[in-house]
Each structure stands twice: as structure tokens, then as C-alpha cells.
Amino acid sequence: MGVVFEKNWLDQHLPSLPLWQQNAFKDFSLMIADEANTFPCIPARTGFLSNQLRFSFIGDPRELQSAKALATCLKEYGYCARSAGKYTSHAIFFETPKDMLENYEVEDYRALFWTLLNNVTVFDEKEWPREIPSDPSVHTWEFCFDGEPYFVFCATPAHQLRKSRHFSTLLMAFQPRWVFEDINDTTVLGQKLKRLIRKRIDLYDAIPGHPDLKWYGQKDNYEWKQYFLSDDEGHSPSTCPFLRGNLQLTFPKERNN
16 A cells, blocks of 8 residues: 555555544535535545545655655655546645644744654655756746746645645645646636636635735736735745755754643
């Protein structure tokens, strides 16, 4: 058995998994398939209902071993992503212990998120794609792993007002850049989806849509700012914390052993 799972497999075998993994997948299913309070991201909802999303489970995100596990998951997903469908993405649930749930604030999760992205690149065996700038301050930059560019999404237990970024565990989702070939600001489908998604966000969240939400390729857009959104109406860091291959051994609010 690999480390990347299909929804249909999980639906059938969920009781065989550890309890925290069962709960994480159940919470995700309830959130994204809710008919009464529709999740804003239409492609993600479509991908889930049509068995195109893929899932992985990783332990405590503060452990270096978890970054190595994340690298293994992303590499395996890269092998199967194109056969999964045009609405695919890779949702990864991290075991989030009680001390994190009780003590971590949004900014702690932000620091942890970027630490994970920095650390996972230590295990990347391929060169950075030539067509993607390595400098996050360039508007066409995107996170890459194993030669594949990804849009990265993060949700945390600490987000409350921005419900679209709230989840019961630390959740990271990786969406291949090629998924957006027909969904961007230059296509009719992309323009329609943008309007629908923004409308749903306004209904779903307790605060207005974040001003950093823009289309890839726009000169005033920076993808890294969209990966982790604040739980207020517009705060975002002035510089990107991403440093490829920069191994970080200190995590925010480390456990007291």
C-alpha cells in the first residue's frame, strides 16, 4: 500500500486507519461535500465528488521526519496526478496534537507552514524547473517539487473568521499548475469560476475575501501570499519566508518534553 490514497479507497477502508486519520478524512468529507453550506472552491468540491482528489496522512508537523514523509507523498502523487483527472489536487492531513490545538495561533501555524515547505525541498532530488523563477518576488514564481509546479493551500485549526481556511487539523493541499491551464483569467470558464468562487467566499467566511487572492501570472499577484492567508481582512508578510533547501531544525512553540 502506498502513501497516497483515493477517496473511494478511503470510503471502503477507513475503519482500518488510526482514529485521528479517520476523523480528519470524515471532517474533510463533511466540509467539502456539505450541501447546505457549500465549500467555496468549486474545482476542489468537483474533484472530491468525482474521486479525483488524492489524500495522505503525516505525523506531527513539528518533526523533521514529517518533512521527509511529505517529500515521499509529493513524489508518489506526482506519478499519478495526471491520471487522476483535471480537477485533481493532493490533500495532506497532519496529526495535530492537543498541545498544538490549545496553544498554536494563526501566526504559529504560518511559521510552521513555511518551515515545512523549506524543509521538504531538502529532499527534492530534481532541479528547479527552468520555466519557473526561483525568486518568490517575481510574479510568475510558484512552489515546485520534483520538477512540478504547485499551488499550495493551507488551513489550520486556529483560523476562525476565515472559515474557508479553517480545518480540524493542519491541512496542506498541493494543486498542480497544469490544472489551471483552462481555469485562469484569460478563459471564459476561468472568469466564470472566479466570480462564483468569490461570491461563495463572501457567503462562507465571516470577513471579506482576502485582497491577495488573484490569478497566477498577473503582475500584481504573488502566489506565495495566497498559500497561507491571515485570519483578518488583509494582513500578509512583506517578504516571502521560502528559502529552498534551507533546513530548519527549530519549530515554533516546540513541545515541552
